[in-house]
Amino acid sequence: MSADTLISALYVFVLAAFLGYQVISRVPPLLHTPLMSATNAISGISLVGSIVTAGARYNTVSTILGFIAVVCSTTNVVGGFVITDRMLKMFRRKEIVKKD
Amino acid sequence: MRTYFIEFSYLLASIAFILGLKGMSHPETAKRGMHLAEFGMLMAIIGTLMHLEIVTFTWIIAGLAIGSVVGLAMGVWVPMTAMPQRTALSHAFGAFAAALVGISEFYREGGHLQNRFMMGALGFEVMLGALTTTGSMLAFAKLQGLVRGTPMTYKGQNIFNMALLAVTVGIFVYLIVVPGSMPLFFTMVALAFVFGLLLVMPIGSADMPVVMSLLNSYAGLASAATGFVLSNKVLIIAGTLDGFSGFILSILMCRAMNRSMTNVLFGAFGSAATATAGAEQQGSMREVGLDDIATQLAYANKVVFVPGYGLATAQAQHAVRELADVLEKRGVTVKYGIHPVAGRMPGHMNVLLAEANVPYSSLYELEQINPEFPTTDVAVVIGANDVVNPDARDNPTSPIAGMPILEVDRSKSVVVLKRGQGKGFSGLENPLFFKPVTGMLYGDAKDTLTRLVQAVQHA
Numbered sequence: 203m204s205a206d207t208l209i210s211a212l213y214v215f216v217l218a219a220f221l222g223y224q225v226i227s228r229v230p231p232l233l234h235t236p237l238m239s240a241t242n243a244i245s246g247i248s249l250v251g252s253i254v255t256a257g258a259r260y261n262t263v264s265t266i267l268g269f270i271a272v273v274c275s276t277t278n279v280v281g282g283f284v285i286t287d288r289m290l291k292m293f294r295r296k297e298i299v300k301k302d
Numbered sequence: 303m304r305t306y307f308i309e310f311s312y313l314l315a316s317i318a319f320i321l322g323l324k325g326m327s328h329p330e331t332a333k334r335g336m337h338l339a340e341f342g343m344l345m346a347i348i349g350t351l352m353h354l355e356i357v358t359f360t361w362i363i364a365g366l367a368i369g370s371v372v373g374l375a376m377g378v379w380v381p382m383t384a385m386p387q388r389t390a391l392s393h394a395f396g397a398f399a400a401a402l403v404g405i406s407e408f409y410r411e412g413g414h415l416q417n418r419f420m421m422g423a424l425g426f427e428v429m430l431g432a433l434t435t436t437g438s439m440l441a442f443a444k445l446q447g448l449v450r451g452t453p454m455t456y457k458g459q460n461i462f463n464m465a466l467l468a469v470t471v472g473i474f475v476y477l478i479v480v481p482g483s484m485p486l487f488f489t490m491v492a493l494a495f496v497f498g499l500l501l502v503m504p505i506g507s508a509d510m511p512v513v514m515s516l517l518n519s520y521a522g523l524a525s526a527a528t529g530f531v532l533s534n535k536v537l538i539i540a541g542t543l544d545g546f547s548g549f550i551l552s553i554l555m556c557r558a559m560n561r562s563m564t565n566v567l568f569g570a571f572g573s574a575a576t577a578t579a580g581a582e583q584q585g586s587m588r589e590v591g592l593d594d595i596a597t598q599l600a601y602a603n604k605v606v607f608v609p610g611y612g613l614a615t616a617q618a619q620h621a622v623r624e625l626a627d628v629l630e631k632r633g634v635t636v637k638y639g640i641h642p643v644a645g646r647m648p649g650h651m652n653v654l655l656a657e658a659n660v661p662y663s664s665l666y667e668l669e670q671i672n673p674e675f676p677t678t679d680v681a682v683v684i685g686a687n688d689v690v691n692p693d694a695r696d697n698p699t700s701p702i703a704g705m706p707i708l709e710v711d712r713s714k715s716v717v718v719l720k721r722g723q724g725k726g727f728s729g730l731e732n733p734l735f736f737k738p739v740t741g742m743l744y745g746d747a748k749d750t751l752t753r754l755v756q757a758v759q760h761a
Contacts, residue, residue: 208419211530211533211538214535215526215530218543219542221320221543222543222545222547225320225323225324225326225327225543226323226543226546226550226551228324229326230327230328230667231554231642231649231667232329232662232665233332233652234649235389235649235653237323237547237551238389238518238548238648239388239389240323241323241522241544241548242389242393242544243343244322244339244343245396245525245541245543246343246396247315247319247537247540247541248537248541249346249347249399250347250536251403251532252399252403253347253350253351253356254353254356256362256365257356257357257358257361258357259357259358260410261409263409264406267403267409268365270398270399271398271400271402272365273365273372274369274395274398274402276366276370277372277392277395280370280373280374281372281374281376281377282392283339283340283343283377284378285388286336287333288377288378289382289653289656290329292382292653292656293329293332293662294656295330295663
């Protein structure tokens with residue numbers, strides 16, 4: 203990692219931190235559980251790192267570790283999004299609940 | 303060209319994630335936001351599969367397939383009451399993946415990374431990943447009831463933990479200065495795994511909302527560190543968002559209990575030592591009859607339900623909603639007062655009630671509902687204890703002094719549904735139960751509520 207890449211990575215980190223603070227502070231307590239499972243699914247993006255590790259054939263150890271990492275992250279991505287969707291479907295307004 | 307395509311897919315994913323989380327600010331926009339985030343994830347995965355370094359797809363496809371099946375099964379079948387356990391487990395998975403990628407990178411480079419900064423990022427990734435993995439596994443076991451939920455303490459625990467952490471960080475610093483030692487690196491990883499267990503051991507079930515948020519934060523930061531190691535910006539962005547989300551939630555949870563983070567992590571709250579505090583209560587509890595309560599409810603103008611974790615353990619969410627339905631049919635205004643730490647993870651109680659078809663417009667936060675109690679005819683406390691303990695407000699010597707509570711004692715009448723005469727998670731006596739305004743109704747919450755529904759219908 204050259205100095206330039208490092209600096210730009212740090213910029214991304216700091217800006218993402220500010221943005222995260224702004225965005226997350228606006229989430230009402232009502233949705234804190236779906237928020238947690240959603241951010242969980244989103245941080246399953248470490249899948250992209252795992253995929254390269256599993257498929258690059260660096261050495262056997264890396265392939266095995268990468269494979270396990272792919273399984274773990276995919277479980278998070280799929281499970282996290284499915285559960286978040288399921289939860290959000292339950293939050294209904296009064297009129298809609300009455301119709302059921 | 304290929305590189306541009308990959309980077310573009312990552313950029314798209316980053317935007318989708320941010321907008322997706324922005325949608326979470328309201329239940330109506332949240333669903334669309336999540337679909338957007340799902341689309342972003344798909345783009346990022348497709349982009350990654352184009353990566354030049356990938357030579358074989360066998361393990362990738364196998365991993366994606368197994369992960370999808372497990373994830374889908376979990377997603378579809380896990381009941382809402384078990385959401386805290388599921389979330390703990392997924393923190394463990396996410397953190398474990400980050401740790402494994404880090405270990406693999408270290409092994410591949412033979413311990414000599416490009417520069418010290420990379421080693422620093424990798425060390426963070428692996429340490430945070432490892433301790434979050436075991437910490438979350440233990441949290442899962444506690445929440446699932448596989449091990450006792452009470453704090454596990456022993457003499458000199460904090461000192462031992464600190465010493466272990468110091469040794470781990472010491473090795474980490476040494477590896478940055480003098481890179482290359484495989485055995486030392488794996489010792490560090492092993493110690494981090496052990497430290498995760500030790501960190502969660504002394505924390506009781508009632509403090510789980512804080513721990514869950516904190517582990518959430520660690521798992522996210524581990525992902526962000528992975529982003530630094532792989533120079534992958536979407537990983538940095540997504541990991542940081544996750545890390546900050548968990549961090550903000552843990553602060554909110556601490557504030558809701560008026561405790562500092564240090565106190566939650568090292569205080570072993572709810573263990574025998576703190577339970578003896580609090581003066582003996584004067585007076586006696588007043589037990590009331592089911593029919594009296596039914597009449598009171600039926601002829602009330604406004605009723606506020608205050609559910610606690612006891613409601614979830616009794617599986618009484620649907621019974622509450624039925625009672626609310628018959629009351630609303632009689633023209634009674636029904637609201638729900640939700641304390642931020644009701645349940646085992648942030649916002650848990652809201653999800654449980656939403657599942658039972660309670661419209662979210664009836665769910666009120668602490669600050670919104672407290673001014674309404676003086677005009678409330680009947681406040682019904684179901685399986686909640688510490689969050690309605692007036693000592694937190696009135697008695698400065700109480701261990702929970704200053705904790706924001708739902709001020710049910712200000713309403714005209716209070717009914718407490720309780721299994722038995724036991725104490726809350728903090729082990730404190732609750733003066734609310736001894737107030738003249740309070741009536742106690744003992745028994746299983748679900749059973750009591752179902753009988754109340756019938757009684758109200760006949761009132």
